[in-house]
Amino acid sequence: MGKHEKWRKIAKKVRRKRIRQSLAKIRHEKEEQEQRKREQSPTYIQLLQKYEEEEAFQEEEEARLRAEAEQRWLQIEEEAQKQWRELQKKLEEAREDRIRQNLLIKLEWEKEQKRLKDLKEAKEREREENEKRQQQLREEIENFIAHGGDTPEHLKVYIEMNPNKPVCPFFQKTSACRFKDSCSRNHIKPGVSRILLIPNFYSHYSLEQTESEYDDSSLEFENHETYSHFKDFFFDVLPEMERYGRIRQFKVCCNRESHLRGNVYVEYSTTREAVRSFHVFNGRWYGGKQLSVEFCNIESWKSAICGLHSRKRCPKGSSCNFLHVFPNPHNLFYLADRDEHRTPSRSISRAETEERNWRWSESPERFPGNHTSSHKKREEKHTRNGSNSKRRTQDRSHNRRSSKSRKRSRSRRESRNDRKDSKYR
Ligand SMILES: [Zn+2]
Ligand SMILES: [Zn+2]
Numbered sequence: 001m002g003k004h005e006k007w008r009k010i011a012k013k014v015r016r017k018r019i020r021q022s023l024a025k026i027r028h029e030k031e032e033q034e035q036r037k038r039e040q041s042p043t044y045i046q047l048l049q050k051y052e053e054e055e056a057f058q059e060e061e062e063a064r065l066r067a068e069a070e071q072r073w074l075q076i077e078e079e080a081q082k083q084w085r086e087l088q089k090k091l092e093e094a095r096e097d098r099i100r101q102n103l104l105i106k107l108e109w110e111k112e113q114k115r116l117k118d119l120k121e122a123k124e125r126e127r128e129e130n131e132k133r134q135q136q137l138r139e140e141i142e143n144f145i146a147h148g149g150d151t152p153e154h155l156k157v158y159i160e161m162n163p164n165k166p167v168c169p170f171f172q173k174t175s176a177c178r179f180k181d182s183c184s185r186n187h188i189k190p191g192v193s194r195i196l197l198i199p200n201f202y203s204h205y206s207l208e209q210t211e212s213e214y215d216d217s218s219l220e221f222e223n224h225e226t227y228s229h230f231k232d233f234f235f236d237v238l239p240e241m242e243r244y245g246r247i248r249q250f251k252v253c254c255n256r257e258s259h260l261r262g263n264v265y266v267e268y269s270t271t272r273e274a275v276r277s278f279h280v281f282n283g284r285w286y287g288g289k290q291l292s293v294e295f296c297n298i299e300s301w302k303s304a305i306c307g308l309h310s311r312k313r314c315p316k317g318s319s320c321n322f323l324h325v326f327p328n329p330h331n332l333f334y335l336a337d338r339d340e341h342r343t344p345s346r347s348i349s350r351a352e353t354e355e356r357n358w359r360w361s362e363s364p365e366r367f368p369g370n371h372t373s374s375h376k377k378r379e380e381k382h383t384r385n386g387s388n389s390k391r392r393t394q395d396r397s398h399n400r401r402s403s404k405s406r407k408r409s410r411s412r413r414e415s416r417n418d419r420k421d422s423k424y425r
Pocket of ligand 2: 308309314320321324
């Protein structure tokens with residue numbers, strides 16, 4: 001290609017560019033013109049305005065919704081805060097409450113502990129004082145028993161079961177009343193006295209019978225089995241009780257009513273002797289039975305003992321409230337029955353004391369099988385005394401044969417008598 005052609009080509013290109021540019025310019029101007037025209041048209045302005053209004057409304061609305069949402073969130077937040085604060089407050093209150101409660105419980109516990117401690121101390125003090133007092137009383141009593149002198153003051157008391165009520169005539173006379181402590185009248189019991197009462201001490205099956213089965217007036221004492229049994233008891237008990245003092249009266253009841261049945265009354269010369277005897281016999285065992293000894297006052301034996309019974313003429317029979325007593329062997333203490341208190345001269349024959357069957361023991365278990373053996377002995381006695389007098393003589397001869405054992409028991413008895421002699425005679 002030649003220079004000219006090149007030039008033409010460039011010239012054409014430039015010309016086309018110029019045309020294009022001018023066309024673009026014209027188009028642009030036209031567009032601007034149209035734009036201006038459009039912008040000035042009232043519809044366009046109106047439209048724009050509308051757009052603007054809508055936009056403004058939208059923004060406003062969004063802002064409002066945002067504000068509302070924010071408000072709601074704030075409210076929820078505030079509510080939650082409030083609830084949290086309340087919860088915290090409640091928790092705090094509960095905690096304080098618990099602390100207070102614990103404190104109260106602790107205080108209460110401490111108070112209770114203190115109370116218990118005080119109580120324990122008071123009890124201990126009381127126990128000690130009691131023990132001291134008891135010890136003092138024991139010493140006083142032992143001193144009184146050992147050395148005599150005046151009766152200790154605290155023993156001189158009288159216990160009244162129903163003060164301000166009239167005195168029970170039966171109790172006053174016999175120291176026994178069928179109504180016992182529930183009697184509506186007054187029973188006056190002495191702290192100590194010269195007379196001991198051992199209720200229901202003597203027992204024999206015939207005393208357990210009712211009147212119809214066993215008529216009171218039919219008791220032919222001297223020949224009766226019951227009397228023989230009683231005599232064994234008498235020679236067993238009286239010497240033992242005599243070891244502790246001079247006896248003025250010894251009475252055993254054969255009444256069948258429970259408040260008098262088998263009651264044993266023992267009168268000593270002095271209160272001191274009675275107290276000594278009380279200390280020995282109260283709680284002791286005889287024939288498997290534990291004795292409960294009481295002090296009593298019998299002002300007159302004459303009025304305590306039913307006089308008609310000895311003449312077998314008591315019309316009251318077993319409902320009699322006075323003492324129906326076994327006649328003592330050899331009329332011992334008969335003066336006391338007439339209220340003539342003189343110590344009688346004793347005369348228990350050797351044969352009778354030898355037949356004595358000791359049933360005393362310090363406890364029911366002292367000797368193995370004691371209970372059953374004493375029971376057996378009693379049973380044997382019933383048959384022996386009652387129907388089988390032959391066997392009795394056989395037994396006696398057997399006893400005579402076994403002289404070794406007799407010697408032993410005699411030496412035992414003699415040493416006992418020696419002791420008694422040196423002490424009381
Ligand atoms: Zn009474
Ligand atoms: Zn009578």
